[in-house]
Amino acid sequence: MSYRYRLATIFLLAFFLDCLNIFMSTMALPAISLEMGLSTNETTWISHAYILGLTLIMPLSLWFGELLGARKLLTLSMALFALASLLSGFSTQFSALVMARLFQGITGGLMIPVGQAIVFAEFPKTERSKISTMIMVIALIAPAFSPSLGGIILDYASWQWIYFSNIPLALITSFLAWAWIKNASFSKQKSIAQKPDWIGLTLISFSLFLLLTALTQYGQAHQNIWLSHLYFGIGILLFVSYYRYSKKQSNVLVDLSLLTNIRLRASIAVYYAVPGIFTGINFLMIFYLQKILGFTATQTGQLMMLYAFGAFITMMVSGYFYNRIGPKYLLFLGVILHSFGIALLYSVDESLTYLLLIPAYLLMGIGGGLAANVAQTNAMIDFQNETLLKSSVLWNINRQITFCVGIAVLTLIFSLYQAFLPLMQAYQVTFITASLLGLLSLFFIQKLPVHTIS
Structure with a gap:
């Protein structure tokens, strides 16, 4: 295996752990709530503590990278991630579990921007779509399969083992980082770390x-x-x-001046319009399908397999078309297909369920996979060296925030509609609103140059 693919392997393992902790741990929340006597609102902080930890530490990750070097930072962060997973599993009180999850997010947030930056630095511009495709495949596998995996663990063990199950992979990733990463991989321009x-x-x-x-x-x-x-x-x-x-x-620490780059700005807008909005839609659909249409949890989870299937297909071909067509037209197509899939949810009721749900989730997957993958590649294509590291921090902070924003904004919109509409109509109008919100990103996409990347 070449050196750059060794780096990619280490980063993808860590990224998989990150996605796993965002999606699989939600399966444990009802059991934790019952055992600790928590309200629904209190329970959500177990998930949000992890995302907050990731988000708050990312601005410091580059400083730690320069101070310690990529090899030591990535090795240490994954070892501490394993420790945080152990503490999460052994937590018997709500406050202790929230702090352990915050610590877990901090350790993961140390590795992600630095890991992504050193991997992208090893790939020339024309080949970055390959690693972006790998990243987005991982981002699909985790939410598609982690709910089922979490359910199996809960059925045969306990919620603690959802956190314990992270430990072996975290330790393997830590070992590979120490064994494979060269000391000079992080910064070729700075020999002394600047104080933050x-x-x-x-x-x-x-x-x-x-x-x-x-x-x-x-x-x-x-x-x-x-x-x-x-x-x-x-x-x-x-x-x-x-x-x-x-x-x-x-x-x-967080260089907002990078937003003057038209590709990064458009990619961030697309991420709010696609992964962000889909996260909120998926959250609402869990309640809509189970409480309104009487779906079981298993039936609801199977729809994510359709989404993952559609996204996987487009991700496999998007890299090929990226260098030939360019990001502008691919992003246009992806956002429109994704929004149209969401709009189909408006007509889903007791008489039209799978007839509309199957094409809706396939279209959301096809459009979402295409748009997210192209945005991931397009975001940092113009950056090199130090600006590549800073753009990685900004991009990954944005990635974490979109999950919270998507759920919070669409839940708020739903609650406003619910105040003067019947329950089913409130859901349906929220779906239409979400599809229109996604189309707002086309304003940023149309400003992209038409020419392809060279």
């Missing part, structure tokens, strides 16, 4: 924390609506303060 900008770190970290907290509460805890407004307002204020502050600094 602690003022900027404080501003961006608290901004992200408050905004994610507000979005979560908007969708789940309407009795605290004014507190959510306060969190959101302060979060926006801190974000604006960080933006103004960062423009005066030469060594920023």
Whole structure:
């Protein structure tokens, strides 16, 4: 195996663990809620703590990478990830489990931007679509199969083993990072790690924390609506303060100036329109299918297999067409197909179930797989060396935030419709609204150049 594919293997294993923890751990939440006597709103923080940990540490990952080197950082992060998984499984109190999950997110967040950056640096521009396809295949496999895997673990063991099951793979990844990564892989330009900008770190970290907290509460805890407004307002204020502050600094942690790059900006918009919106749609569909249409959990989970099948097909061919057609037309096609699949959900009722659900999930998978894969490749295609590392941090922070935003925004929209529409209609109109929101990304896509990547 060549060196660059060894690096890709290490990163993909770590990325798989990340996706697994986002999706499989949700299967454990009902059992944890019952055992610890938690409300639904309290239980969601077990998942959100992991995403917050990932998001808040990513701005520091490059500094740690320069300080320790890629080999030590990736080895240590996966070893600590195994420890955090052990602590999560042994937690007997809610607060301890939330802190263990936060720690688990922090250890995973240390590795992802650095791992992706060193892998992309080893692949020339014309071949980055290959590694992007691998990344998106992993991003499909995890949500498609992890609910079933989590269910098996819960049926034959206990919720603790969902966390314990991460330990072997984390330790294997840690060993491979130590054995395969060369010491000079991380930074070819800097021999001395610069101290992080602690003022900027404080501003961006608290901004992200408050905004994610507000979005979560908007969708789940309407009795605290004014507190959510306060969190959101302060979060926006801190974000604006960080933006103004960062423009005066030469060594920023999250370089928002990179958003002037048209490809990165369009790719971020697509990620909100596709993976972000689908995450929210999938969340609502679980309740719609089971509470309104009487589906079982197994039947609901099987629909994700259709989505994964459709996405897998397009991901296998998108790399071929990326260098021939270019990202603009592929993103147009992917977003339109994805939005049309969501729009089909409007007509799904007791009389038209599988007749519409099957093409809807296939179209969402085909369009979503195409758009997400092309966006992943397109986002960092113009960056090299230090800017590639910084763009990796910005891109991965965005990737984590889209999951929270998708669920929070669509849940909030559904709750507003529910106030004056019958329950089934509220769901259906929310689906139509989501499909239209996805089309807003076409405004950013149409600004992309038509020519292909060379």
